[in-house]
Amino acid sequence: xxxxxxxxxxxxxxxxxxxxxxxxxxxxxxxxxxxxxxxxxxxxxxxxxxxxxxxxxxxxxxxxxxxxxxxxxxxxxxxxxxxxxxxxxxxxxxxxxxxxxxxxxxxxxxxxxxxxxxxxxxxxxxxxxxxxxxxxxxxxxxxxxxxxxxxxxxxxxxxxxxxxxxxxxxxxxxxxxxxxxxxxxxxxxxxxxxxxxxxxxxxxxxxxxxxxxxxxxxxxxxxxxxxxxxxxxxxxxxxxxxxxxxxxxxxxxxxxxxxxxxxxxxxxxxxxxxxxxxxxxxxxxxxxxxxxxxxxxxxxxxxxxxxxxxxxxxxxxxxxxxxxxxxxxxxxxxxxxxxxxxxxxxxx
Numbered sequence: 001x002x003x004x005x006x007x008x009x010x011x012x013x014x015x016x017x018x019x020x021x022x023x024x025x026x027x028x029x030x031x032x033x034x035x036x037x038x039x040x041x042x043x044x045x046x047x048x049x050x051x052x053x054x055x056x057x058x059x060x061x062x063x064x065x066x067x068x069x070x071x072x073x074x075x076x077x078x079x080x081x082x083x084x085x086x087x088x089x090x091x092x093x094x095x096x097x098x099x100x101x102x103x104x105x106x107x108x109x110x111x112x113x114x115x116x117x118x119x120x121x122x123x124x125x126x127x128x129x130x131x132x133x134x135x136x137x138x139x140x141x142x143x144x145x146x147x148x149x150x151x152x153x154x155x156x157x158x159x160x161x162x163x164x165x166x167x168x169x170x171x172x173x174x175x176x177x178x179x180x181x182x183x184x185x186x187x188x189x190x191x192x193x194x195x196x197x198x199x200x201x202x203x204x205x206x207x208x209x210x211x212x213x214x215x216x217x218x219x220x221x222x223x224x225x226x227x228x229x230x231x232x233x234x235x236x237x238x239x240x241x242x243x244x245x246x247x248x249x250x251x252x253x254x255x256x257x258x259x260x261x262x263x264x265x266x267x268x269x270x271x272x273x274x275x276x277x278x279x280x281x282x283x284x285x286x287x288x289x290x291x292x293x294x295x296x297x298x299x300x301x302x303x304x305x306x307x308x309x310x311x312x313x314x315x316x317x318x319x320x321x322x323x324x325x326x327x328x329x330x331x332x333x334x335x336x337x338x339x340x341x342x343x344x345x346x347x348x
Contacts, residue, residue: 003342006335009129017063017135021070029075031147050084061187063138085148086182090175090208095166098271101213101221106238108287112215115323116163151186158192159217161324168209176228178207194220225251239279243272264313270304291323296339
């Protein structure tokens, strides 16, 4: 099958963190307003919650705060509205991705690699982009983005890379007052190493649920499972993977997790099992080409595969697919279903 090209809007900003945020907000003003209204539909109760989170976020990582304040100014929206948008994962809570990490004896050359399929609602397919930010007080970053969610995944100039999956769905774990997941990602991508990022997470009050895969240029890969008020960090020695359910015992207990049998509407068990099988199959041989094969996999059946296509009875699909090579500072991304599109290489 001929691979289709992968085309993403690309935006680049330079200056101070605040001026980068302002320029980003101004250039994305209409998209931010539309995405906010479509996804969050602000009301007084939601904005009150965002304001309470802002009290914590405003005293958190300076560079993230300055960018956010600039984004609010540039877009003409209130800071509460921008924080509410960053609370997308906590408020909407529908991100059904599959991710993996590998390093050391798990990869062909011993270096680290992390990757995922970004599976989300079909209505969000047109909205993704890539953003490069070179702020003088922050590491330069290349990120996968949505309007107002400027750091949805990606890597920085030191090679630190982050991909992730949603969790806390079985049953739904409610949000708390804390740092929004999408702000967390921006803060983590201001770190130099996995250990620095894990340290930041440990001292941060988190608002929602996530499963992060972190990798750095030194070859370390860490998996972090998080629920409001608690995280658990696991260092990878060869391969690891996750769909949308926790596997760390204490986190499972705190989330009161009950993983349902695989179905079209709840296929995390199927995807989790399949990704684990693929990691075991390729353990010791994982590189960029294997990452692409894994993320394109159709080894189960429609609706239950790693590569998600539109299926009757299920609204989600793979919007984009990507992996990071921290030692090379490379980010590879395919548009839509990766079985249909070429991966394109971006470098820092």
